Amino acid sequence: MDMLIGGKHVSSDDVEEVKNPYNGEIIDTVPIAHLQTADLAIMEANKAKDVLIEMSAFKISNKLYNVVEKLKEKRQEFAELLTLEVGKPINESLMELDRSIETLKLAAEEAKRIYGESVPLDAGLNGKGFFAFTQRLPLGVVVAITPFNYPLNLTIHKIAPAIACKNAVIVKPPTEAPLTVMKFCELLNEEFPGAVNTVTGYGSEVGNYLVSSPDVDKISFTGSITTGLMISQRAGMKKVTLELGGNDPMIVLNDADIDKAVTGVINGAFLNAGQVCMGVKRIIIDNGIADEFCEKLVKETEKLVMGNPLDSKTTLGTLISEKAAIQVEETVNNAVNDGAKILAGGIREGAFYHATVIDNVTSDMDLVVNETFGPVAPIIRVNNLDEAIGIANNTDYGLQAGVFTNDYSAAMRCAKEIEAGTVFINKQSTFRTDNMPFGGFKNSGVGKEGIKYAVAEMTKTKLIGLNLR
Structure with missing residues (x-):
């Protein structure tokens, strides 16, 4: 299965085998990307973000609902692929598909609820005669680095809110189980051409590059503490959400x-x-x-x-x-x-x-x-x-x-x-439930997921003030 960059399929001379953990059979291969490919994904995502910004919330919402319907139609097909590459029982895979569909619905709904607020500047000294309000704006490009255990649902928890608030996305799927994620991104590309890019390969190379790039605005990562600490050190001034496990x-x-x-x-x-x-x-x-x-x-x-x-x-x-x-x-x-x-x-x-x-x-x-x-x-x-x-x-x-x-x-x-x-x-x-705030304390990470809360993590707040005096 090829990568998807700028709405086009991209391969590589180097490939990684994806094996079924139940019987060791090769399911498929995916490209091993290198820095040039990661750089191309960043460039294409930055082009796509400008297209998304021009879309209305109504259009974004409807397109996400279209993806919901497409995923419903392919529910069994996706579940079987998920089982093949992860090794979880088919009934658990079907439950993950059902949750993924509901998570997408929540994002489609939330796309219409990205509110600002009025700010009473006259509550402060010298504020009389001013009117102010805020807007929540997309960050730009979100890099989503996702784990193998719930690859589809946890990826959607990153991609869907990012798209809902008009960010372009680069997805680094799990090395052990990338296929379901890549297949889902193909569905998204039908509605949002170029807005979701997939980069497969090793975290030590392309992952580090994506995290460190000044042309990326946000990192959303689920995985180990060791990798999470590395990301936080290399991300610089980017916004970061880290889901780092639990005990x-x-x-x-x-x-x-x-x-x-x-x-x-x-x-x-x-x-x-x-x-x-x-x-x-x-x-x-x-x-x-x-x-x-x-x-x-x-x-x-x-x-x-x-x-x-x-x-x-x-x-x-x-x-x-x-x-x-x-x-x-x-x-x-x-x-x-x-x-x-x-x-x-x-x-x-x-x-x-x-x-x-x-x-x-x-x-x-x-x-x-x-x-x-x-x-x-x-x-x-x-x-x-x-x-x-x-x-x-x-x-x-x-x-x-x-x-x-x-x-x-x-x-x-x-x-x-x-x-x-x-x-x-x-x-x-x-x-x-996929609408609740999800995220821990201590070394379990920083930031919250859950669609509404992820949208807050993937937007920036601008104040606009009017002098009415």
């Missing part, structure tokens, strides 16, 4: 509905084989109910079905690669060597890693100190709420958190004291 806790207090909490872990720790930034990474549970909770969790975990991700019966797919599965395996084994106990799973088969429940985990184990990107549910037992909140906050991350309890006094204390961008009560951290 999300789920606190289960002794008065919680255990069955609901178990369901929360199943949906939160094993979704997309645990490759979710807001997935349940640490289960912090009151000792008084821990044994019953673990027994029920193991029973439900063992119901998950591993197999061909294209089979609708499969509920647990592969990790993105065998290398990723080996890394999870080593992390779990290290925890066992340090005293943790596997209650279910703990087995790797190629790029598959069995859904794993592991008890007797302590908060200093690497399994829970760092973000483990795999289907692992680590149990940390505590004796009281103070201890639970302390462990929840004992991390460099602060993306989302979940608390299960029927004591709303305890729930509100958790909501106040847990250091995370979002705290859900009686729901696991993986819950997200």
